[in-house]
Each structure stands twice: as C-alpha cells, then as structure tokens.
Amino acid sequence: MGTFVVPDQHGVCARRTLAWLRAGLLATVALFVTGLPAAAQDATWVLNPTESGPNPGTADYNNVANWTPATVPIGTATFGVTNSSSLSFSASSTSVGGWTFNAGASAYTFTLGEVFFGRTLTFNGAGIVINGGSATINSITDHAPSEIQFLNASTAGSATINNSGTLSFSDSSSAGSATIVNDSFTGSAIGFSNTSTAGNAAITNNWTLQFGDNSTAGNASIRNNFFMDFFNASTAGNARIIENGFLVFHDTSTAGNATITNNGGSGMRFQDSSTAGNATIINNFDLAFVNSSTAGNATITTNSGGTTSIQDTASGGTARFILNGTGALDISGLTTGGTTAGSIEGGGNILLGANTLTVGGNDLSTTFSGVITPVSGVFSGTGGLIKVGTGTLTLTGINTYTGGTTFSSGTLSVSGDANLGDFSGRLIFDGGTLEVSGAGFTSSRAVQIGSNGGTVQADTGSLALSGVIADLGGATGAVTKTGNGTLVLSGNNTYSGGTIINAGMLQLSGAGTLGAASATTTVNGGGTLDLGGTTQTQAALKLAGGTLQNGSLNGAITSTGGTIDGLGGAASLNATAGTTLVLGTNTFTGGTTVSNATLTVNGSLSDPTIAAGGLLNGTGSVGDTTIQSGGTFAPGSGTPGTSMTVNGNLAFQSGALYLVAVNPSTASFANVSGAATLGGASVNATFANGSYISKQYTILSAGSVSGTFGTLTNVNLPANFSDTLSYDATHAYLNLALNFTPPPSAPNYGRGLSIKQQNVANTLVNYFNTTGGIPMVYGTLTPSGLTQASGELATGSQQTTFDAMNLFLGLLTDPFMNRNGGVASASGAPSYAEEGDTNAYAATRKTNAYAMFTKAPPIPFVPRWSVWAAGYGGSQSTSGNAVVGSNDTTSSVYGTAVGADYLFSPNTIAGFALAGGGTNFSVVNSDSGRSDLFQAGAYIRHIEGAAYITAALAYGWQDITTNRTVTAAGLDQLRAEFNANTYSGRLEGGYRFVAPWAGGLGITPYAAGQFTTFDLPGYAEQALVGSSAFALAYAAKSVTDVRSELGFRTDKSFAMADGVLTLRTRFAWVHDYDPDRSIAATFQALPGASFVVNGAAQASDSALTTASVEMKWLNGWSAAATFEGEFSDVTSSYAGKGVVRYTW
Structure with missing residues (x-):
C-alpha cells in the first residue's frame, strides 16, 4: 500500500x-x-x-x-x-x-x-x-x-x-x-x-x-x-468515537485513552508527531501512521478489509496489534529500515517489505497465526523479525520473510521450521529464547550467537540443527538448552562461548560438536549431555547435577554432583561436591579423584582415589582403589548384603574410614580380587533395625589381607551386644558377643544380675554362641525383661499346693478339732483324756451332781459312728530374695471337707474325709494362677494312757491355670493349663499331763513329721495376646517337701449349763527340709534354651501358733473353731478352720 x-x-x-x-x-x-x-x-x-x-x-x-x-x-x-x-x-x-x-x-x-x-x-x-x-x-x-x-x-x-x-x-x-x-x-x-x-x-x-x-x-x-x-x-481523552468520515491527528495530538472504531469514509491518519496514546482502535478500513507519528501503547485491532500502515519514519511504539481475518499490518512504506510493535496476534498478514519488525516491547504473551511476508503490492524485500521483551510470541503460520529471526529477549515459540520464515533466513541469538513445541523439527539454517547468548527450549519434542552455529562477529555468547525435549547438533559448530544444559537433553550426532575446543560445557541438574558416540574436546566440563553419557570426552570434568554413564576418552574426573553417580562401562583414562564429595559407582570405573572428605560407595566395580586419610569407603548401596567389587588392589591409609551396614543376617562388604591393605583404617558398623542378629559378619573378602583395621565404632548396635574385628588370610570379620550384665550406668549402675536373671541370660548367651545368632527380642532384654521372661509364676503352684495339703492334714489329725470321738471315755477317763471330754469330766468329778449332763448311765463300750463337716482356708505371703531374683508371692487356699469317724475301741478311732476347694497364687509383677482342688484322706488315732499317736494319709488333685504377662517386646499374654497330683502324710505323737495352774491346765508336748509330694507334669504356655516368643515349656517335676514340728498344746475346760466349753492353744517350732521352690523351663521358640527359675523360697525354720475354742453339748452335737499362724523372717501365714460334729 x-x-x-x-x-x-x-x-x-x-x-x-x-x-x-x-x-x-x-x-x-x-x-x-x-x-x-x-x-x-x-x-x-x-x-x-x-x-x-x-x-x-x-x-x-x-x-x-x-x-x-x-x-x-x-x-x-x-x-x-x-x-x-x-x-x-x-x-x-x-x-x-x-x-x-x-x-x-x-x-x-x-x-x-x-x-x-x-x-x-x-x-x-x-x-x-x-x-x-x-x-x-x-x-x-x-x-x-x-x-x-x-x-x-x-x-x-x-x-x-x-x-x-x-x-x-x-x-x-x-x-x-x-x-x-x-x-x-x-x-x-x-x-x-x-x-x-x-x-x-x-x-x-x-x-x-x-x-x-x-x-x-x-x-x-x-x-x-x-x-x-x-x-x-x-487529545481524544476517554471519548468513544465512531469514525465514518476522515479522522486525523496532527502536530503532537494524541488519541489518549479513547475508544475509536474506524468504519470507512476516508479512514484515520496520524501525522506529524501525533500518537495513538493508550487508545483502543478498532480498524475496519484504513489507518495510517505517517511522518514521525507513533502508535504509542494503543491496542489496535484490524479486522478483515482493514489495513494499518506505518510509513515514513513513523513507529509502532509498544502498541498491541491484533490482526483478524484478512486484516493487515503494513510497514513496507517505512524509510527507517524497520519499526517496533508491542505485540502482534491474530490471523491476519504482516507486510514487511525490506523492513524489520521488532516485536515484544509491551511484554505480553501472544499467538500470531497469520503470515509474515516481505511482499506488499509491488514492493518486496528482505525484512526480518526481532523478538524483544519478556513475553512469549508464538508463531503458527507459514511465514515467508527472508531477513532472518533475531532472539534478543523473551521467547519466540514455534512448532516448525516454516514458522521462522524462509529457510534462507538465519537465526541470531542475542539473549532471547527459541521455544520448540510439539514433536519438533529439523533445520539447516545458519545460527549465530551474540554476546548475550541464546537459549533453545525444546519442551517435549526435539530440534535438530544441522547448520553451523558460529559466533556473531567477535561475540562469545553461550548456547543454553532448557525444556524437557532434545536439541540435536550435527553441524561442525565453532561458537566459543560454551554450552549450558539446564534441562532436557543436548545430543551430538555425526560431525556435531560443542563448539570451540577452548570452550566450557556445563550440565546442570535436570540436563543431559549425550555425546552420541562422538568424541568431543572441551577445555572443561562442569557437571552440576546433570548427566554426561554415551561417548568420549577429552578434557577435565569437575563434578559437584550428577551422573556419568558410558564415558570414554582421555577425560579426568574431579568430584568436589555433591554426589556423582557412575553408571555403565566407563573407560576414560584421566583418573578420578574425590574430595569433599560422594562417588557412587553402580557401573564400572577405573582406579579412583578417595581423598579427605570423599566417599566411595555403590554396587559396581572399580580398579585399583586408594582410600586416603580422611576418605571413606562404604561398599554397597547402604543396604546390608550389597557389595562393591575392586578389580585390583585396595589400599587404606591410616586415618581412612571403612563403613559397613549390618542387618540381622548379613553385612555390606568389599570383594577385592587383589590384595587388601587395611592400614589401620577405622571401621564404623551401622546396624539396621531387625528381628534377628548374627554372631559373625564378613565385611571384606580379598585375594589376600594384610594389616588390620584400627578403631571400631558402631551406630545403633543393639543393647547387650559388643563388637570386635577378626581376620584370616582372605577375610575381615565383624564379630558380636552377647552379654546381659548391666553396664556401670543408669538405670542399673553395674549392680549385676540376680541368680534368676543370670540363669535366663546364660541360656540365651549359650544359644547365641551355639547357633550363631539369636532373635533380637531375646538379645536386647533388660534385667527387668529377663525377670519377666523367667516365668517365675510357675513356682507359685508348688507352695500353694503344700499349704493346701498341710491344712487338710491338720484338719484330719488335729486333736483340738474334737476328733477323739469319745476315745477312752467309756471306761473312765485315762490320764490323757482332756477335761473337756464330757465322759471324762463326769467320771472324775468328786460328786455326781453333774450326772444330769449324761443322756444315760455310762456303758462299758459301744462302737459307733460320728460324722462331721468342716471349712478351712488361709493365705500366705512370702518375700522374694534380691540375690536369687525371686519376687514376693502371695497365695490363698479355701475348701470344705466332710468326713466320718468310727470308734473301734475305747482307745482307737479311725476315719476318712473328702474335700473340695480352690487355690490362688500370684507374684508382684501381676502374674497369677489358680486351681480347682479335690482332696481325700484317711486317718487313725490311738491313745495309750496319757500318750497318743495320730497318723494320716491324703491325696490331692488340681486343675491349674496360670496367666503370665510379658511386656519386654510389646504386650504378650501367656496361659498354661494342666493337672497335677499330690500325695501327703503326717505322723504325730504326744503326752498329756495336768499342770496345777489355773485350777488344772492340760499340757501336751508333741512331735510331728509330715511329707508332701507334688507331681508336676510337663506343660507349655500358649499366647492369648501378642507373640509367643516368651512362651515357656516347663519340665515335669516331682517335688517332696518334708517338715517337722516340735511343740506343746494346752487345754482348759469349763462346765456350762448344757455342756462343756474348752479353750486350747498350741506353740511349735517348724523346720522345713526343702524350702526352695524352682522349676526347669525352656523357651519354646529357642530349642535347647533351658534354664532353672527360682521362686520365693520358704524359711527353713518358723514359729507355729494356734488358738482354738470348742463347745460340746449333751445332745451329741459339738462345734469348734481354730485360728493358726505361722511366721518367719520371710513368711507370714494365716489359716482358720471350723468343724461341726454329731456323735451317736
């Protein structure tokens, strides 16, 4: 136009x-x-x-x-x-x-x-x-x-x-x-x-x-x-103008913030130094900027049939140009060689002629789908496009301008080479970004790099540049790769400003190069440099979190972290920070040094040297390896059982550190094909949490081992274990020892273990030493845990059973319980008969005034039966022993007995009894047990003058249940149920005489012997809640407890209106010949791990006291009640019994 x-x-x-x-x-x-x-x-x-x-x-x-x-x-x-x-x-x-x-x-x-x-x-x-x-x-x-x-x-x-x-x-x-x-x-x-x-x-x-x-x-x-x-x-101010004629701006006038719709007539014109200001202009016809006018910061929408032209020395300013339909922006009439546009968008046409359009000054991000062409009527030229500003301009049309594209700032986004104009146009980068969207494309354009460098952002696809990338004039700008896609370089590039890869992949192909050999390439995190099988030479390569792979490199690599995969050439590697991961087969020959950094080799690498602050780890293989003072070698991935192979020799210097990771079954280790020189390096073993631990771990295997390691430290070593090192000709070992003795620190302060705790500890240590390992739940037991694990409750049934049989035998043989049945009273009271016997009392009185108490005149002797019923019960508490490790125990017994007596002769009575009841027992740690009890017994008593002798045999059967709680490793509730038999006997003899005190006091010295045999079966616990790790199996055991009594009894009777009231006492010394209570137990989960558990022991000697009251009525009925106490320095026992009897 x-x-x-x-x-x-x-x-x-x-x-x-x-x-x-x-x-x-x-x-x-x-x-x-x-x-x-x-x-x-x-x-x-x-x-x-x-x-x-x-x-x-x-x-x-x-x-x-x-x-x-x-x-x-x-x-x-x-x-x-x-x-x-x-x-x-x-x-x-x-x-x-x-x-x-x-x-x-x-x-x-x-x-x-x-x-x-x-x-x-x-x-x-x-x-x-x-x-x-x-x-x-x-x-x-x-x-x-x-x-x-x-x-x-x-x-x-x-x-x-x-x-x-x-x-x-x-x-x-x-x-x-x-x-x-x-x-x-x-x-x-x-x-x-x-x-x-x-x-x-x-x-x-x-x-x-x-x-x-x-x-x-x-x-x-x-x-x-x-x-x-x-x-x-x-100024047009904020006016709303409908233009149907001719609208012109002269001089320095401005369209201000007006909204102008240009519909036709003669159109609109800005001339002289006028400006469109910030106006919004909808151009449906002709809009011209001539002389030195400017489009300012206006928004100009040119619709189909309309043309916006910029002529002479006018400028597009920072205006936003929207081109719809066939609407056009024509700058071919400029005499300045080009102009600016704040932004372009829409689908119209831009006519350049020989001029260059600089786009982006308003920093908007827009899309232009129209055509940018050098042709305008009879004019044509070599116009080009320059992208400036911070926004993104997306071109989607097939453009034909031939003057090339310059990327000065911001981003120009395309999906194909045709979006960048005619293929003859070059690409000039001087601070801007070329974004490649979609699948990408191939371009043979020449590329030049200015002093501000350039960025290629390949989002998902790839851009393949086969043209030569060169410096622009004497500039030395860098090429930067961003985006997750791939940039492929196949030209013999000569740019000297270096290469920076921030994201995605830069790949070399064919004759492609990284520019001048004197340049530096940087591969940052998220970026990958794929050498494509080529050989590249660079003055330096900085690996800063990215990946270098697939080819040969001549140059020095400085790594602050990243990945090297399949690299050859004469390159050298110096890792100075971060973690460098080595994958694949790497054959570069320049050597590897690691200082203040980590080198993880999961592929192969030759001859690394690990200096101070450096760490070598991984599961790959290395050549001859030197660990200098301050360096660390941690073979494997950090997971126990993983290893690194050294294809050559391994040498530790003094001051080096060897790290191994240990779990219950294995440890990480180095597998050295040559000689391993240990050099006094320190070893640190880190133990992973687990349920099991072994006695010995291999931490190094070599063709030969010389020297020893120095200091051994550990992390997370389970309690009760200590570690040492040992060696043979080709191995180094980490050994563990189990010792439950408390250290001299809180909470036990080296007080040692009790006998019971030591018994459990000894069997666990023996199991560990014998089998080479032990579950962690046992190995880390504390002293209190050893106590819980011992199963002391199992001893509680023994003493409870002895108490139950003692009460039952006492009920059968106690003369205080009105059990004489009238022995020796029919023919006159012998010297033994108590005053309380009604027959004896009547016969020895000086008067017959009390004859009325008898139901009939005495007869010489009549054999007869009598029946009785009695209730009994008692409780006992026994103190534990700190040395033994036993706990305080308590027990109780209760029962009811019935029996019958038969008077064989004036001096002999015999009978039998049956009883039923129960027991309860517990220890202070909340473990408890109970039983249902059945007893049967027979007895005989004979009087000879003032002397008597009594004998009894008894049998007991129990259905026993124990409940034990272990909290050493969670909450475990363990129960056992079993039946047991008991056999018991008692023999007692005494002699009664009457002392002159208190109107005549009967005193009967006596002696007694008693045994009880408790047959315990073998039985085992089961877990009701939690684990059965601490469930014990108990061995069968027959326990016999023998005791003797030496003491005297007293009695005093009083005549009552309808009978006789008698008061009695007893005082005796009791000696127990087997006071210990123990049982053998085995951990069910550890075959062979058996030990003896000791319960609270009884006193060998104790004092026995009894107080009794009896009432006999003349009608044949009688009743008696007795209270007993047995006391020692560790035991307190209280019992009571009562009997009702009828004789006929």
Missing part, C-alpha cells in the same frame, strides 16, 4: 472551517471586551411575553418587555413556566453569563439567526443549567452564518444544539452532557480550543469537528460522518 493521501475536499474544508472558527473567535472576543457592562444584570423570562421575535411564532429574547425586571440579562437569565417558549434573537450579538431553567420550566426552543442575518450567542459565565424543562438551540445559517460561543468555564449543560453555523468552546468551557448535531451544511463547524472539553456530550458531526490547543474530547460520544481533526496538543 502506498502513502495515504487526504482527499482535497477534506483539506479545503478543513482549512476553511479553521479560518471561520478563528475569525469568529477573534470578533467575539473583541465585542465581548468592548461591550462588557460595568455589572452583570439578571432577569427572568415572563409568563406571558408580549413582544414577538424576528422569526415567525417566536418571542423576542432581546426585548426588555419580556423580562422581569425589564432588562435583557447579561448575567443569569432564568426561565420557568411560560406561555411562549419559542424564542428568537433580534440583536446581532447576545452575551449572557448563563441560562438557568428552573424545576417545572417549559420546554424552550431558541432559534439563532434569520434569512440574510446571522446572529451571535455567547455564554461567558456558568453557561446552561437545566434543572427542569429543556433547552434546544437551533443555529441557522442562511446567507449569513450564526455562531454560538462558550467562553471561560461555561458549559452547554444538557441542552440540545443543532448547529448549522459555528459552535465553539474556548478557554476551559465544556460541552457538558449536551446533545450536539453539526449540520452537513457547508461551513458548519464545531471547534474546541484552549483547555476546553467535550465533556460527556453526545456529538454527531456531519461536517467539521476540530480539537486544538490543549482541548480534549473528554468522555464524549462522537459519531464523525465527515471530517474530524485533532491538532496542536489536543
């Missing part, structure tokens, strides 16, 4: 209108100045005007008779209700400060001018204020022009103005919210000058509308149907 030319008629019209406006304004000002009254006059339009105006049907505005007071106002003219609201002007010039229309005013019409006579109306004060009614001014130009002027700060208010002459706004006046129609009559003009504004007016221009000086279109709504002009420093 050529230079835009304004049609002549518009130019003539514009010049003529401007001349009229200027002449009118000068004349008006002159008249105003010379005719200014001394003081303003105000008046009100009358209700019934009498004087007619020059126009038919109107009243005369300039006749004083029509005003109150009778003067034509030059200050404020006030209008209300009137019967004549059509006014015309008889004076050639009328000046007034303003018109005020009161509320309720009529609708007024003012006609200015008549045939052959033009009129002038000037507002120089407030202007038009409409509070009610309305005001319409019709300016008539018929052979002579009429003129309406607004001066000073006057306003047109909300009036309606139909202009056929000249309407001018000067000074700071405003069109207010008026409705203004500029007639199409030749010469009709509206002008704004000085700082006047169109306000919020609605203006329809059918001829000429001009803004000059510093005036503004304000917020007006303007429809231009012919000619509209902004000149000087005027």
Whole structure:
C-alpha cells in the first residue's frame, strides 16, 4: 500500500472551517471586551411575553418587555413556566453569563439567526443549567452564518444544539452532557480550543469537528460522518468515537485513552508527531501512521478489509496489534529500515517489505497465526523479525520473510521450521529464547550467537540443527538448552562461548560438536549431555547435577554432583561436591579423584582415589582403589548384603574410614580380587533395625589381607551386644558377643544380675554362641525383661499346693478339732483324756451332781459312728530374695471337707474325709494362677494312757491355670493349663499331763513329721495376646517337701449349763527340709534354651501358733473353731478352720 493521501475536499474544508472558527473567535472576543457592562444584570423570562421575535411564532429574547425586571440579562437569565417558549434573537450579538431553567420550566426552543442575518450567542459565565424543562438551540445559517460561543468555564449543560453555523468552546468551557448535531451544511463547524472539553456530550458531526490547543474530547460520544481533526496538543481523552468520515491527528495530538472504531469514509491518519496514546482502535478500513507519528501503547485491532500502515519514519511504539481475518499490518512504506510493535496476534498478514519488525516491547504473551511476508503490492524485500521483551510470541503460520529471526529477549515459540520464515533466513541469538513445541523439527539454517547468548527450549519434542552455529562477529555468547525435549547438533559448530544444559537433553550426532575446543560445557541438574558416540574436546566440563553419557570426552570434568554413564576418552574426573553417580562401562583414562564429595559407582570405573572428605560407595566395580586419610569407603548401596567389587588392589591409609551396614543376617562388604591393605583404617558398623542378629559378619573378602583395621565404632548396635574385628588370610570379620550384665550406668549402675536373671541370660548367651545368632527380642532384654521372661509364676503352684495339703492334714489329725470321738471315755477317763471330754469330766468329778449332763448311765463300750463337716482356708505371703531374683508371692487356699469317724475301741478311732476347694497364687509383677482342688484322706488315732499317736494319709488333685504377662517386646499374654497330683502324710505323737495352774491346765508336748509330694507334669504356655516368643515349656517335676514340728498344746475346760466349753492353744517350732521352690523351663521358640527359675523360697525354720475354742453339748452335737499362724523372717501365714460334729 502506498502513502495515504487526504482527499482535497477534506483539506479545503478543513482549512476553511479553521479560518471561520478563528475569525469568529477573534470578533467575539473583541465585542465581548468592548461591550462588557460595568455589572452583570439578571432577569427572568415572563409568563406571558408580549413582544414577538424576528422569526415567525417566536418571542423576542432581546426585548426588555419580556423580562422581569425589564432588562435583557447579561448575567443569569432564568426561565420557568411560560406561555411562549419559542424564542428568537433580534440583536446581532447576545452575551449572557448563563441560562438557568428552573424545576417545572417549559420546554424552550431558541432559534439563532434569520434569512440574510446571522446572529451571535455567547455564554461567558456558568453557561446552561437545566434543572427542569429543556433547552434546544437551533443555529441557522442562511446567507449569513450564526455562531454560538462558550467562553471561560461555561458549559452547554444538557441542552440540545443543532448547529448549522459555528459552535465553539474556548478557554476551559465544556460541552457538558449536551446533545450536539453539526449540520452537513457547508461551513458548519464545531471547534474546541484552549483547555476546553467535550465533556460527556453526545456529538454527531456531519461536517467539521476540530480539537486544538490543549482541548480534549473528554468522555464524549462522537459519531464523525465527515471530517474530524485533532491538532496542536489536543487529545481524544476517554471519548468513544465512531469514525465514518476522515479522522486525523496532527502536530503532537494524541488519541489518549479513547475508544475509536474506524468504519470507512476516508479512514484515520496520524501525522506529524501525533500518537495513538493508550487508545483502543478498532480498524475496519484504513489507518495510517505517517511522518514521525507513533502508535504509542494503543491496542489496535484490524479486522478483515482493514489495513494499518506505518510509513515514513513513523513507529509502532509498544502498541498491541491484533490482526483478524484478512486484516493487515503494513510497514513496507517505512524509510527507517524497520519499526517496533508491542505485540502482534491474530490471523491476519504482516507486510514487511525490506523492513524489520521488532516485536515484544509491551511484554505480553501472544499467538500470531497469520503470515509474515516481505511482499506488499509491488514492493518486496528482505525484512526480518526481532523478538524483544519478556513475553512469549508464538508463531503458527507459514511465514515467508527472508531477513532472518533475531532472539534478543523473551521467547519466540514455534512448532516448525516454516514458522521462522524462509529457510534462507538465519537465526541470531542475542539473549532471547527459541521455544520448540510439539514433536519438533529439523533445520539447516545458519545460527549465530551474540554476546548475550541464546537459549533453545525444546519442551517435549526435539530440534535438530544441522547448520553451523558460529559466533556473531567477535561475540562469545553461550548456547543454553532448557525444556524437557532434545536439541540435536550435527553441524561442525565453532561458537566459543560454551554450552549450558539446564534441562532436557543436548545430543551430538555425526560431525556435531560443542563448539570451540577452548570452550566450557556445563550440565546442570535436570540436563543431559549425550555425546552420541562422538568424541568431543572441551577445555572443561562442569557437571552440576546433570548427566554426561554415551561417548568420549577429552578434557577435565569437575563434578559437584550428577551422573556419568558410558564415558570414554582421555577425560579426568574431579568430584568436589555433591554426589556423582557412575553408571555403565566407563573407560576414560584421566583418573578420578574425590574430595569433599560422594562417588557412587553402580557401573564400572577405573582406579579412583578417595581423598579427605570423599566417599566411595555403590554396587559396581572399580580398579585399583586408594582410600586416603580422611576418605571413606562404604561398599554397597547402604543396604546390608550389597557389595562393591575392586578389580585390583585396595589400599587404606591410616586415618581412612571403612563403613559397613549390618542387618540381622548379613553385612555390606568389599570383594577385592587383589590384595587388601587395611592400614589401620577405622571401621564404623551401622546396624539396621531387625528381628534377628548374627554372631559373625564378613565385611571384606580379598585375594589376600594384610594389616588390620584400627578403631571400631558402631551406630545403633543393639543393647547387650559388643563388637570386635577378626581376620584370616582372605577375610575381615565383624564379630558380636552377647552379654546381659548391666553396664556401670543408669538405670542399673553395674549392680549385676540376680541368680534368676543370670540363669535366663546364660541360656540365651549359650544359644547365641551355639547357633550363631539369636532373635533380637531375646538379645536386647533388660534385667527387668529377663525377670519377666523367667516365668517365675510357675513356682507359685508348688507352695500353694503344700499349704493346701498341710491344712487338710491338720484338719484330719488335729486333736483340738474334737476328733477323739469319745476315745477312752467309756471306761473312765485315762490320764490323757482332756477335761473337756464330757465322759471324762463326769467320771472324775468328786460328786455326781453333774450326772444330769449324761443322756444315760455310762456303758462299758459301744462302737459307733460320728460324722462331721468342716471349712478351712488361709493365705500366705512370702518375700522374694534380691540375690536369687525371686519376687514376693502371695497365695490363698479355701475348701470344705466332710468326713466320718468310727470308734473301734475305747482307745482307737479311725476315719476318712473328702474335700473340695480352690487355690490362688500370684507374684508382684501381676502374674497369677489358680486351681480347682479335690482332696481325700484317711486317718487313725490311738491313745495309750496319757500318750497318743495320730497318723494320716491324703491325696490331692488340681486343675491349674496360670496367666503370665510379658511386656519386654510389646504386650504378650501367656496361659498354661494342666493337672497335677499330690500325695501327703503326717505322723504325730504326744503326752498329756495336768499342770496345777489355773485350777488344772492340760499340757501336751508333741512331735510331728509330715511329707508332701507334688507331681508336676510337663506343660507349655500358649499366647492369648501378642507373640509367643516368651512362651515357656516347663519340665515335669516331682517335688517332696518334708517338715517337722516340735511343740506343746494346752487345754482348759469349763462346765456350762448344757455342756462343756474348752479353750486350747498350741506353740511349735517348724523346720522345713526343702524350702526352695524352682522349676526347669525352656523357651519354646529357642530349642535347647533351658534354664532353672527360682521362686520365693520358704524359711527353713518358723514359729507355729494356734488358738482354738470348742463347745460340746449333751445332745451329741459339738462345734469348734481354730485360728493358726505361722511366721518367719520371710513368711507370714494365716489359716482358720471350723468343724461341726454329731456323735451317736
């Protein structure tokens, strides 16, 4: 498109209108100045005007008779209700400060001018204020022009103005919210000058509308149907302009923030130094920027059929250009070689000619799907594209410009080579980014790198550049690769600024190079340099978290972390920080040094040297390896059982550290094919948590081992274990020893173990030493855990059983329990018979006054039966022993017995009894047990003079249940159920004599022997809750407890009205010949792990006391109650029994 030319008629019209406006304004000002009254006059339009105006049907505005007071106002003219609201002007010039229309005013019409006579109306004060009614001014130009002027700060208010002459706004006046129609009559003009504004007016221009000086279109709504002009420093403000004619901006005028729709006519034009400012322009026709004008920061939308052209030395500024349909942006008419555009978007066309378009200054991110072409009409050229700004420009069209593409800043995104113009165009990088989206493409373009470098961002696909990448002039910028896709270089590149790979992959192919051999390549985290099987030479390669793979490299590699995979050549590796991972087969020959960094070899690597602060680990293989002082070798992955192979020799220096990881079954280790020189290096063993632990671990295997390791330390070594090192000709071992003896620290402070704890500890240690390992739950037992594990509760049933049988035998043989049945009383009381025997009492009294107590006269002897029933029970507490490790125990027994006696002779009685009851027993750690009890026994008693002898045998059967809680490794509840048998016997003899005290006190010294045999079966515990790790199996055992008693009994009887009351006591020394309570136990989960558990032992000697009361009635019934106590330094036992008997 050529230079835009304004049609002549518009130019003539514009010049003529401007001349009229200027002449009118000068004349008006002159008249105003010379005719200014001394003081303003105000008046009100009358209700019934009498004087007619020059126009038919109107009243005369300039006749004083029509005003109150009778003067034509030059200050404020006030209008209300009137019967004549059509006014015309008889004076050639009328000046007034303003018109005020009161509320309720009529609708007024003012006609200015008549045939052959033009009129002038000037507002120089407030202007038009409409509070009610309305005001319409019709300016008539018929052979002579009429003129309406607004001066000073006057306003047109909300009036309606139909202009056929000249309407001018000067000074700071405003069109207010008026409705203004500029007639199409030749010469009709509206002008704004000085700082006047169109306000919020609605203006329809059918001829000429001009803004000059510093005036503004304000917020007006303007429809231009012919000619509209902004000149000087005027502005379109925030106006809404519909352009159907010709709209031009001159001088330094601006479109401001206006919204302009250009529909046709002669279009729009910015010329001189005018600017589109921040306007929003919708261009449906022609929009031209000429001379040195600029599109500013406007938003310009060019739709189908429209063209926006930038010509001469004009500029696109930082405008946003939106091209829809066939809309075009044409810069081919520029004489400057190019221009700028803030952004481009849409699907239209951009015509470059020989010019370059620089895009991106507004930093927006946009997409342009149209065509950028060098062709424009008859013009064609080598125009190019430069991307600037921080935004992203996405090109999706098939572009044909030939001047190449420059990436200065921001991002230019494409999906194909055709998006970058003709293939002959080069790519110049000088700080910008080329983004490749989609699957990618191949390009043979020449590429140049400026001093600011360039970035290629391949998102998902790949970009293959086969052209040569070279420096731009003498620049030394770097090539940077970003994005997760791949950049493939196959050209013999010569750029010297180096290569930086931040993400994705840079791959070399064929003759591709990394530029000059003197350059430096950096591979950052997330980036991969794939040498593609080529050999590259670089002054240095910095591995900073990325991956280097697949080829040969000549140069020094400095690694602060990253991955090396399949690298050959003469490269050297110096790892100085982070972790460098080695994968695949690596054959580079320059050597490897690690200091203050980690080298993880899961592939193969030759001859590393690990200096101070360095760490070598992994599961791969290395050549001859040296671990210097301060260096660390940790073979394997850190998981016990993994290893590293040293294909050669391994040498530790003094001060080096060897790390091994240990779990229950294995340890990490080094497998050395050559010689391993241990050099006094320290060893640190880290133990993983587990359920099992072994006695010995192999931590190094070699062709030969020389020297020894130095200090051994450990981490997380389980409690109770200690570690040592040992060696043979080809191995180094880590050995563990188990020892439960508490250390000299809290909470035991080296107090050692009790006998019971030591028994458990000894069997666990023996199991560990014998089998080579032990479950951790046993190996880490504390002293309190050993106590819980011992199963001491199992001994509780023994003493409880002995107590139960002792009570039962005492019930059978105790002479205090009225068990004589009348022995020796039928033939007179022998010297043994107590006074309480009714027969004995009656026979030995000096009088027969008490004969009434007998039911019949004595008979020589009658064999007879008697039956009885008794209840018994008791409890015992025994203190534990700290040395033995036994706990305090408690037990209780209860039962009921029934029996029958038969009197064989005056001196002999025998009988039997059956009993049923139960027992309970517990230890202080909440373990407890119980049993159901059955007992049966027989007894015999014979009296000879004052002496007696008693014997009894008894049998007991129990159904026993134990419940044990172990909290050493969680909460385990263990239960055992079993049956046991008991056998018992007692033999007692004594001699009674009567002491002279208290009216005769019976004293019977006696001696007794008693045994109880408890047959315990073998039985085992089962877990009700938790684990069965501590469930024990107990061995069968027969326990016999023998005791003796030596003491005396006393008795004293009292005659009662219906019988005899007898009080008795006993005092005796008891000796227990087998006071210990123990049982053999085995951990069910550890076959062979047996031990003896000791319970609370009884005292060997104790004191026995008894107190009894008995009542015998003459009717054959008798009852007795006894309380017993047995006491020692460790035992307190209390028991009671009661019997009821009937004899016939």
